[in-house]
Amino acid sequence: MINGTSGMVFPPFIDESSVLFIFSAELCRSVYLTYEQDVEFLGVPGLRFIVDLDVLEDPTINLANKCFCLSDGTCLKAGVLDVSACLGVPVVMSAPHFYSGSEEYYNTSVIEGMAPDENNHQTFIDIEPLTGIILNAAKKLQVNLNLKPIDNYPSFQNVSQMIFPIFWVNESASLSQELADDLYNKVIMPQRAVAIGSWVAVGVGLFTLLVVGAVALREYRRKGFRPF
Template identity: 45%
Template sequence: QLNLSNGTEAYTNWKDIPVPLYMRFYVFNVTNPYDVILNASKPVVREIGPYTFREKRSKEILSWDTENGTVQYREIKTYIFDREKSFGTQDEMVYVINAPMVGIATMAMQKLSGLVRPIFMPILSSLLESYNEQLFVNRTVRQILFEGYEVPLLKDLTNLAKPFFDIPTILPNNTFGVFYGKNNSDDGIYSVYTGSQGVENFALVETWKNKSSLSFWHSKYCNMINGTDGSMFPPFLDKSDTLYIFTTDLCRSLYLWFEQETKVLGIDAYRFTGPDKLFADPHVDLDNKCFCADPNNCLKAGVIELTSCQNGAPVVASGPHFYQGALEYQSAIDGIKPIKKKHETFLDVEPLTGLVLNASKRLQLNIYVRQTPGIIGLQNIHDTIFPLIWLCESAEIDESSANLFKNQVQIPMNLGTSIMLAAIVLGSMWTIVALAITAYYCKQARNPRFIVCQSQERLSTASSTLEEQEAPGSPVSGHIK
């Protein structure tokens, strides 16, 4: 059944995920925006949420390659707001970092030469001021997440910047929202192995967007596409195995290590989590250096700069509240409190089948704010990785799915094991009895009294036979005599 082909349980559950899947968003509301702008005060944030959405995934099959043992598809994701599981409505107003403004200033600093910068930056600052663009914006949660809000400045800025540099299309329709345009959409065409040519490759990603490797990073190693999409894994997992997951959110492959044994609705599972090494400081762990946007100026532990795969936008990913991150990122902003149980990413996997029984992917999106001379609001601020939101994408099998697994896998295996053990025990008992009987007769055979008795018995039997044969009228009596 561990084969992605029509009619198998694996294919059915893979194509349309049957378990409840939720996406929860937490927004970092800045409580002292004007003190930060005017007095360069330390930012204070308050986490608001969760804002919960029911997530539905459905795979649209594009083609099958039976010779290669792969299937090509795109996965459509739909998000539906769940008011009952949310902190409040999406109409609550919050102050958040002005990501478009910071992105524009950062791009200008990076692309302008030293000669042009003194000319362009005052013009940019004046333009930002005329549009009343400040370091923080006051928007609804709805606008920050899916609905988005228009940034009129971008149209004029594009025309202004043309003589100096090209501005790539960062925001579709000049509209910013963390998940703007992502509802009822997919993130590219995948090709994965079906397992028909060996379960060791089951569900592993072969290509993404028709490419077998990425082009965002600085080495072949960092650009490798490894693992599955995280929903299932090849069977027969061992505690020493490393689970690889390819995630387009981070434009790279991640890995998780075994942490502990656990149970999910009565089913034994292995818990795998992301180790500290995954986002270790590139200055300490050189394996991570090729993930630096600028290898000569790497960020510290716990974060990864996504500039190269976000069209130059200063987006930085991390664990929620900078979990497993450098202390300087955690202490730069008041209101940041990393907690392992609440903020770590984990997978609970059934080791025999490789099925994921319980999972939580937790990720924080930040904006890298750099001090920018000549730009009001950015000229006095300290370089800071500023949190915008963090999200938790989670799924856990329900009772019906757990019972189905137990009936189809666990109970038959336990029954088979019980029958096998019973057969072994029963066979062992008969063997012991047979050996005991054999040993008894062997022992008796070596006993002198037993030998005398056996001899007397044989002599007595022979004498009786002779007497019968010598009796009168016997046809052989004369011969015997």
């Protein structure tokens, strides 16, 4: 089932409990993002959403991922997705350096240089929650080959079976300072003005009640009455 948008547009009134669905053409499936933390980008406050770990979780742990196992029944570990049936080539997708994936993919003597890091390899979207406008986003994907020995080809008979990384890409986009300032002035400032106005109104109301109470108490005492 296909859920979500292309990831370029989101609904307004997003909060920490929101789940954002995106269809990823590269992964040939829908993925969902969940809240990670509050952020600020160019002075505009926002919410950061990241791809939920369950999306590429080991199928033995997240049973919903069993439908993405290979046609022969083989299931890959956490952090990778076989898209060979979709693309027609033995390609496996993952986060760069197999970030958030099974340790067996990056902690191996066969493949060197793997150093998964959250800051460098995590896909995220920063959103202004009231409008749903994207402040800053980065989609990071790694293309891998699913290597297997092939008996009919001497050059591949002794190849070790592994998920072999080829390259990774970082597609990112963000608001310019001019657009961020415009968003701040038209959305954030009015929100804060309303919030400040509400507190001022409450303060004025309390002050008015105190003044009225003090005047009433003075009148009671002046006329010789006791308030209670």
